[in-house]
Amino acid sequence: MSLVVDSVTKKFARFPALKGASFVAPQGAFVSLLGPSGSGKTTLLRILGGLEVADSGSVRFADLNWLDMPARTRNAGFVFQQYALFKHMTVADNIAFGLKVRPRDRRPSRADIAKRVTELLALVQLPGLEARYPSQLSGGQRQRVALARALAIDPRMLLLDEPFGALDAKVRKELRADLRRIHDHAGVTTVFVTHDQEEAFAVADLVAVMKDGRIEQYGTPQDVRRDPKTAFVSEFLSV
Amino acid sequence: MSRRLANPTEDPLWLKLTLGIIAVGFIAIMLLLPLVLVFKEALASGVKTFFSAMVEPDTLAAVKLSLLAAAIAVPLNTVFGIAAAWSIAKFDFRGKTFLVTLIDLPFSVSPVVAGLVYVLVFGMQGWLGPTLAGYDIRILFSLPGIVLATIFVTFPFVARELIPLMVDQGRDEEEAAATLGASGFQTFLRVTLPNIKWGLLYGILLCNARALGEFGAVSVLSGHIRGQTNTMPLHVQLLYDNYDYAGAFAVAALLAMLALLTLALKSFLEWRYADELAASHRH
Ligand SMILES: Nc1ncnc2c1ncn2[C@@H]1O[C@H](COP(=O)(O)OP(=O)(O)O)[C@@H](O)[C@H]1O
Numbered sequence: 001m002s003l004v005v006d007s008v009t010k011k012f013a014r015f016p017a018l019k020g021a022s023f024v025a026p027q028g029a030f031v032s033l034l035g036p037s038g039s040g041k042t043t044l045l046r047i048l049g050g051l052e053v054a055d056s057g058s059v060r061f062a063d064l065n066w067l068d069m070p071a072r073t074r075n076a077g078f079v080f081q082q083y084a085l086f087k088h089m090t091v092a093d094n095i096a097f098g099l100k101v102r103p104r105d106r107r108p109s110r111a112d113i114a115k116r117v118t119e120l121l122a123l124v125q126l127p128g129l130e131a132r133y134p135s136q137l138s139g140g141q142r143q144r145v146a147l148a149r150a151l152a153i154d155p156r157m158l159l160l161d162e163p164f165g166a167l168d169a170k171v172r173k174e175l176r177a178d179l180r181r182i183h184d185h186a187g188v189t190t191v192f193v194t195h196d197q198e199e200a201f202a203v204a205d206l207v208a209v210m211k212d213g214r215i216e217q218y219g220t221p222q223d224v225r226r227d228p229k230t231a232f233v234s235e236f237l238s239v
Numbered sequence: 240m241s242r243r244l245a246n247p248t249e250d251p252l253w254l255k256l257t258l259g260i261i262a263v264g265f266i267a268i269m270l271l272l273p274l275v276l277v278f279k280e281a282l283a284s285g286v287k288t289f290f291s292a293m294v295e296p297d298t299l300a301a302v303k304l305s306l307l308a309a310a311i312a313v314p315l316n317t318v319f320g321i322a323a324a325w326s327i328a329k330f331d332f333r334g335k336t337f338l339v340t341l342i343d344l345p346f347s348v349s350p351v352v353a354g355l356v357y358v359l360v361f362g363m364q365g366w367l368g369p370t371l372a373g374y375d376i377r378i379l380f381s382l383p384g385i386v387l388a389t390i391f392v393t394f395p396f397v398a399r400e401l402i403p404l405m406v407d408q409g410r411d412e413e414e415a416a417a418t419l420g421a422s423g424f425q426t427f428l429r430v431t432l433p434n435i436k437w438g439l440l441y442g443i444l445l446c447n448a449r450a451l452g453e454f455g456a457v458s459v460l461s462g463h464i465r466g467q468t469n470t471m472p473l474h475v476q477l478l479y480d481n482y483d484y485a486g487a488f489a490v491a492a493l494l495a496m497l498a499l500l501t502l503a504l505k506s507f508l509e510w511r512y513a514d515e516l517a518a519s520h521r522h
């Protein structure tokens with residue numbers, strides 16, 4: 001049930017955004033994609049989420065040819081940097097969305113959905129905010145709702161694209177601790193994109209340092225920090 | 240103490256006054272006066288004449304035909320418009336800019352030319368005319384021709400309203416919906432449509448107003464058969480040409496009232512949903 005990403009490439013027009021990215025992560029791992037802006041982190045994450053189609057390479061996850069599946073059947077929760085909450089829906093409806101769109105035979109009852117929403121709001125520490133609209137929430141609260149919405153579908157993979165990028169330092173720290181707790185609790189495999197090495201090292205089991213569409217080094221935070229394999233990695237980490 | 244500096248963007252009072260008077264005067268003479276005169280003329284020979292002119296069978300037929308043409312053309316253009324705006328805003332493909340330009344074509348080409356093009360296509364000397372006539376299908380001088388002309392002329396309204404709105408909203412919410420397991424149709428109904436509904440209504444309103452008022456293209460294709468293929472605007476002209484001023488102005492007043500109603504609804508939407516519509520007018 002591990003995640004095996006093998007030589008994934010992607011070009012936009014002529015521009016190569018990914019030049020063969022590979023890594024392997026065990027089931028339930030928390031992987032961080034770390035690198036400067038433009039290094040291909042978002043592209044790789046979106047390919048994992050099914051929002052972008054890879055040109056070549058393969059991904060195996062849970063014994064599935066992951067890249068052959070459309071986004072809607074992957075059951076991978078995605079958290080966007082700009083929240084991407086449904087503006088016209090309440091917090092409760094946002095969180096319930098993934099359950100409500102299920103085909104009838106797999107759709108929980110109304111009462112069960114409401115119960116699940118309450119549980120999830122408690123999990124992300126926003127109890128009682130069901131009736132609010134996204135515009136009535138702070139940035140940190142919005143991202144917690146987005147996280148709850150992604151978790152509502154019982155995802156087997158959790159994908160987060162610089163989810164805390166727009167938040168201030170204090171809120172970031174709180175949220176990443178919560179994220180790690182939720183990850184452990186849910187038992188998902190998480191891929192977390194960031195350009196902040198402190199954040200990556202603090203929260204992840206495995207860090208992939210990216211540069212120009214390639215993974216420069218991949219390993220545990222301790223190993224990467226102790227033994228940077230390339231000049232780029234040591235320079236990037238020393239900043 | 241130094242002299243207070245005038246705000247560099249502040250224009251002198253006399254200039255503001257002059258421009259203001261010109262603007263108000265222009266609007267009064269060119270726009271308001273004719274509107275008032277239409278109603279005055281319509282009621283000149285009394286309310287009774289006005290209403291009897293209104294219920295005259297040919298006039299009623301014209302009203303019915305206009306409403307019918309709009310009732311077909313507006314929903315079709317709503318669907319076309321949503322489809323066009325959706326594909327332009329949410330997908331990348333070659334020839335996108337060209338498609339956007341093409342959508343504007345009905346605005347830049349004279350409606351008469353549009354009408355003539357359909358004559359070339361569907362007329363008895365045209366490409367499809369003889370074939371269709373073989374199946375007993377008439378396009379020119381009948382409802383289908385009128386509807387075609389109306390569709391052509393009013394095509395851009397919905398699409399034009401929605402494209403900037405949908406481009407501005409981006410694809411984030413749709414992508415989120417997809418990762419949560421929603422199908423394309425569910426995403427459209429539950430995410431896209433609620434986000435564009437006021438802009439859509441605004442576009443439909445303008446589309447409808449133009450559909451009821453269209454003269455040029457319809458004039459070429461309709462054949463002006465009294466009581467049969469005469470729409471409201473065409474009927475106004477026909478009555479006027481026959482020196483039936485009471486009738487002409489009665490129908491004209493009806494058209495003007497529809498225009499005023501449109502304007503009122505439009506202002507209401509602009510006032511009530513300013514934020515949501517703003518995106519489409521910023522561009
Ligand atoms: N949709 C796109 N069209 C064209 N170029 C893109 C697109 N998305 C990303 N790119 C380019 O691909 C490269 C990698 O982008 P991205 O994956 O967003 O990097 P990161 O998330 O690490 O900042 C960048 O140079 C970016 O300009």
Ligand SMILES: [Mg+2]
Nearest residue numbers: 041042043162
């Ligand atoms: Mg990025």
